Amino acid sequence: MSKVGHSNSQDFPIEESALIQQAAETHHLTFSEITKLLADDACEELLCAAADAVRKQFVGDGVHLRGLIEFSNICRQDCMYCGLRRDNGKIERYRLTADEIVMLAEKAKGYGYRTVVLQSGEDAHFTAERLAEIVRRIHALDLAITLSVGERPREDYAAWRAAGADRYLLRIETTNAELYERLDPGMSYENRVRCLRDLRELGYEVGTGSLIGLPGQTVEMLARDILFYQEIDADMIGIGPLIPNGDTPLGKAAPGDWHLTRRMVALLRLLLPEANIPATTAMETMMPRGRELILASGANVVMPNVTEGDYRRKYALYPGKICVADTPADCRACMGGRIATMGRFVATDKGFRKHQPRKR
Ligand code: 5AD
Numbered sequence: 057m058s059k060v061g062h063s064n065s066q067d068f069p070i071e072e073s074a075l076i077q078q079a080a081e082t083h084h085l086t087f088s089e090i091t092k093l094l095a096d097d098a099c100e101e102l103l104c105a106a107a108d109a110v111r112k113q114f115v116g117d118g119v120h121l122r123g124l125i126e127f128s129n130i131c132r133q134d135c136m137y138c139g140l141r142r143d144n145g146k147i148e149r150y151r152l153t154a155d156e157i158v159m160l161a162e163k164a165k166g167y168g169y170r171t172v173v174l175q176s177g178e179d180a181h182f183t184a185e186r187l188a189e190i191v192r193r194i195h196a197l198d199l200a201i202t203l204s205v206g207e208r209p210r211e212d213y214a215a216w217r218a219a220g221a222d223r224y225l226l227r228i229e230t231t232n233a234e235l236y237e238r239l240d241p242g243m244s245y246e247n248r249v250r251c252l253r254d255l256r257e258l259g260y261e262v263g264t265g266s267l268i269g270l271p272g273q274t275v276e277m278l279a280r281d282i283l284f285y286q287e288i289d290a291d292m293i294g295i296g297p298l299i300p301n302g303d304t305p306l307g308k309a310a311p312g313d314w315h316l317t318r319r320m321v322a323l324l325r326l327l328l329p330e331a332n333i334p335a336t337t338a339m340e341t342m343m344p345r346g347r348e349l350i351l352a353s354g355a356n357v358v359m360p361n362v363t364e365g366d367y368r369r370k371y372a373l374y375p376g377k378i379c380v381a382d383t384p385a386d387c388r389a390c391m392g393g394r395i396a397t398m399g400r401f402v403a404t405d406k407g408f409r410k411h412q413p414r415k416r
C-alpha cells in the first residue's frame with residue numbers, strides 16, 4: 057500500500073489535495089483515503105482535473121466508440137432495480153434473430169465502429185452454440201466483440217472465446233455480498249465472482265463495475281469496490297447511477313448521486329490508470345451533456361446505441377433513456393461532433409487495453 061511518508065490516521069489529517077496528488081503519482085490509496093475522497097464533494101473539481109490528466113497520460117485523447125447492440129430484453133433473473141427483470145409484466149419483450157444481429161454489426165462497421173457490444177438479458181434461447189455462431193459471423197467482419205449476456209457456466213464463456221469474442225462485461229454491481237444478494241434475489245455473489253475469474257482465465261478483457269446509489273450502499277462499500285477492481289486488475293469499469301424504474305420494486309428508491317458517481321469515475325482513473333472507462337448512458341440520462349462531463353473526468357469510452365427502431369425503447373433498464381428516438385447514424389454523428397468539440401478525437405483502433413511497460 058501507500059509508502060509515501062504520511063499516515064492516514066485520524067490524529068494526523070492529510071489535505072485532500074495531497075491525497076489526490078499522491079493518487080495521481082502512485083495510483084495507490086488506502087481504504088480510508090479512498091473513502092475520504094469519495095465522501096468529499098468540495099474536492100470534486102480537483103479530483104476530476106487530476107483524473108483527466110492521468111487519462112491523457114495513460115490512454116491519450118482518443119475516445120473509443122463501441123457500438124451497442126441490445127439484442128434481447130428477455131431475462132431469467134429478477135434484479136430489484138432492473139426493468140428487464142422477469143417479474144416485470146409491463147415491458148414488451150423482444151429477441152432479435154441471428155441474421156438481424158449480424159446485420160446490425162455490419163451496419164456498425166459501416167459507421168466506423170471497430171467494436172460491437174452484444175448485450176441482452178439472461179436469455180436461455182441463446183445457447184452456447186447459438187451465440188458462438190453469431191460471434192463467429194461477426195468476428196469474420198474484423199470487428200472486436202464484447203459480450204454482455206450475464207452469468208453462464210465456464211464452458212459457455214470458453215466456447216464464445218474460441219469463436220472470437222474478445223471482451224466481456226459483467227458488472228459486480230456491488231462488492232458487498234449481503235447487499236448484492238438482497239437486491240439480486242436468487243443470485244449468489246460467489247457465482248458472480250466465479251464468472252469474472254473464469255472470464256479472466258479464458259483470456260477475455262474483463263469489464264465490471266458498480267451501480268451507484270443502491271439502497272443501503274455506503275461510500276465505504278464503494279471504496280471496497282475500487283479495491284476489488286484493483287485486485288482483479290479489471291480491464292474496463294463501467295459506473296452508473298441508479299435510476300429508479302417504476303416497474304420494479306426499487307421504483308420509489310432515491311436516485312443515485314450523479315456527483316458521487318463522477319467522483320467514483322475520477323478515482324477509478326487515478327487508481328486503475330490503464331483501464332478503459334466508459335462515460336455511461338445513465339450519466340447522461342440524469343444530466344444533459346453528462347457524457348462529456350464524465351469524459352473530462354477520467355473516462356475514455358462511449359458506447360453509442362446501434363440498435364434500431366422500437367427496440368431501443370423496449371430495452372428499458374430504466375426510464376428516460378436517451379437516444380430512443382435517434383437512429384444509429386444520428387448517434388454516431390452526434391458523438392463524433394461532441395468529442396471533436398472537446399478537443400479529443402474518435403480512436404480508430406480496436407481499443408484494447410494498452411498495458412504500460414511499468415508495472416505497479
Ligand atoms: N438504473 C441504472 N442502471 C441500471 N442497470 C440496471 N437497472 C438499472 C437502473 N434502474 C444497469 C446494471 C446492469 C447494466 C446493464 O445496467 O448495472 O449491469
Ligand code: FES
Nearest residue numbers: 379382386387390
Ligand atoms: Fe444518440 Fe447523441 S448519442 S443522439
